[in-house]
Amino acid sequence: xxxxxxxxxxxxxxxxxxxxxxxxxxxxxxxxxxxxxxxxxxxxxxxxxxxxxxxxxxxxxxxxxxxxxxxxxxxxxxxxxxxxxxxxxxxxxxxxxxxxxxxxxxxxxxxxxxxxxxxxxxxxxxxxxxxxxxxxxxxxxxxxxxxxxxxxxx
Amino acid sequence: xxxxxxxxxxxxxxxxxxxxxxxxxxxxxxxxxxxxxxxxxxxxxxxxxxxxxxxxxxxxxxxxxxxxxxxxxxxxxxxxxxxxxxxxxxxxxxxxxxxxxxxxxxxxxxxxxxxxxxxxxxxxxxxxxxxxxxxxxxxxxxxxxxxxxxxxxx
DNA sequence: TCTGTTTAGGTGTGCGTGCAACAAACTAAG
DNA sequence: CTTAGTTTGTTGCACGCACACCTAAACAGA
Numbered sequence: 031x032x033x034x035x036x037x038x039x040x041x042x043x044x045x046x047x048x049x050x051x052x053x054x055x056x057x058x059x060x061x062x063x064x065x066x067x068x069x070x071x072x073x074x075x076x077x078x079x080x081x082x083x084x085x086x087x088x089x090x091x092x093x094x095x096x097x098x099x100x101x102x103x104x105x106x107x108x109x110x111x112x113x114x115x116x117x118x119x120x121x122x123x124x125x126x127x128x129x130x131x132x133x134x135x136x137x138x139x140x141x142x143x144x145x146x147x148x149x150x151x152x153x154x155x156x157x158x159x160x161x162x163x164x165x166x167x168x169x170x171x172x173x174x175x176x177x178x179x180x181x182x183x184x
Numbered sequence: 185x186x187x188x189x190x191x192x193x194x195x196x197x198x199x200x201x202x203x204x205x206x207x208x209x210x211x212x213x214x215x216x217x218x219x220x221x222x223x224x225x226x227x228x229x230x231x232x233x234x235x236x237x238x239x240x241x242x243x244x245x246x247x248x249x250x251x252x253x254x255x256x257x258x259x260x261x262x263x264x265x266x267x268x269x270x271x272x273x274x275x276x277x278x279x280x281x282x283x284x285x286x287x288x289x290x291x292x293x294x295x296x297x298x299x300x301x302x303x304x305x306x307x308x309x310x311x312x313x314x315x316x317x318x319x320x321x322x323x324x325x326x327x328x329x330x331x332x333x334x335x336x337x338x
Numbered sequence: 339t340c341t342g343t344t345t346a347g348g349t350g351t352g353c354g355t356g357c358a359a360c361a362a363a364c365t366a367a368g
Numbered sequence: 369c370t371t372a373g374t375t376t377g378t379t380g381c382a383c384g385c386a387c388a389c390c391t392a393a394a395c396a397g398a
Contacts (some may be wrong), residue, residue, distance in 0.1 A: 039305050039313075040195040046325045047308050053331035054208040073355085092377060100209045105355050107378055112354095129363045129376045151193050154201050159193075161330040170198045173324070174242045177207035216384045228384085234397095246347060259385050261348055283346045 061153040069146040074101065074109060076150055079143040082135040089134035091124065096125060118142055188250065215307040223300040228263060230304055233272060233297040243276070243288040272296055305317040 036106055064071040081098050090098075096106040110133050113119040118139030124130030135143075162170060216227040227231075235252050238240055244252075250260040265286050272293030278284030289297075313318040316324060 039309065042325060043313055043321060044305075044308070046321060046376080047312055047326055049328040049332040050208070050312075051212075052254060052326050053333075054204070054258040054334055057331065058205075061224075066384085072354090083306060098204060102356055102377080103377065104357080108354070125366075132376065153197075154198070155193065158201055158204075158331070159197055162327070166327070167197060167200060169323070170327070171196060171203075173316070174203040175208050175319070176209065177319055178314065179290075213388080226384090242389075247345085256386055257347070258349080265348095278346095281346080285347065330394075 037051070044175075058156045060157045064149055064153050065146060066147050069142070071142065071146050074099065075113060075118075076143070076146055078081055078106075078109060078113065078122060079139055079183060080111075082119065082133060083140060087134070088140070089122070089132040092131050095133055113139070189262050211311045214311045215304070218307050219300060219305055222303050223296070224301055225296065228253065229267060229272075230297070230300055232260075232263060232267065232287075233289065234301075236273065236287060237294060237297055241288070242294070243286040246285050246287060247277070249287055267293070 031124055058073065065071050065073055065076055074081055077099050078095065081095060082090055092104065092106060092110070096103045099106065101109065113133075114121060118158065120134050120136055122134050124131045124132055157168075196320065219225050219227055219230055232249065232254050236244055245265070246260060247257065247312060250257045256265065264273055264275065267287075268275060271291050273289055274290055276286045276288050277303065278286055313321075
């Protein structure tokens, strides 16, 4: 209210920010709910599996993976623990660097990913893309690129 | 990759969705980090305090508050517990409905909010609004309104 | 008035996350 | 070769959250 103007934010600007938060949470919850219900797969796990599937040799160093997924290194360690326990991912040592570990997608992991992907993509379309006008994607791309700062997969 | 086209999503559409997630996490972490560092106040707590400050009589029913903040009812219960412990919020019974409880902002809570608000607003401007072109706010407003689905404060 | 249903809020529990501290392996300077 | 500094991944810990369940109060219809 009064606090707002003192810092030069309009009411609209604050409302937009709040709605952005709300939108993000809303979309994410829907998506995760569907993924959990249909495939017992959390969103973060799906993200890891899909990143690995895209990577050459289906493998990525823990550190690289943590950079792509939105997770701290320790968070990723635990998540890979779970995925390994479920047989979707394996850890393999790195030849050139004895400290390094690869997370590598198993066949079971690839199968699980393939199974869940239609649900995921349908969700992204239904909860996100369908709200965009046909020509808006380009604008939104430029916008989120600016907001995201760093690139997606360096 | 191959999985993508089968469901009719372009590579660009998926990239936009991923960047949106990345952007949201990035902004939120920056904002929360600054708020925590400067005022030892988590983002969720700031949100609650500001919602209460905006409400008539500085008070809101737990349920209403949970609707505005992006939190489950149980999550809000615990958060209010903490805020009450720190003296920023009090619980007061509701006259007309014996089940109801108001969360009401204390003077200390209002002071803490006033102290943290410049940091918060600066952060929103720096990490979000500054990435928008001067005329983009209106477009973004329409977009996020569609994405958020429900209204902000019904 | 009584009984079944709905709503408000809180509690028990388990999960996922980040931070700080750690050990091991690499790297660079002397 | 040695030593100091950096990077990689893991672990101890505490925190915050949601889900399922619970109690008390309100409401509905007979």
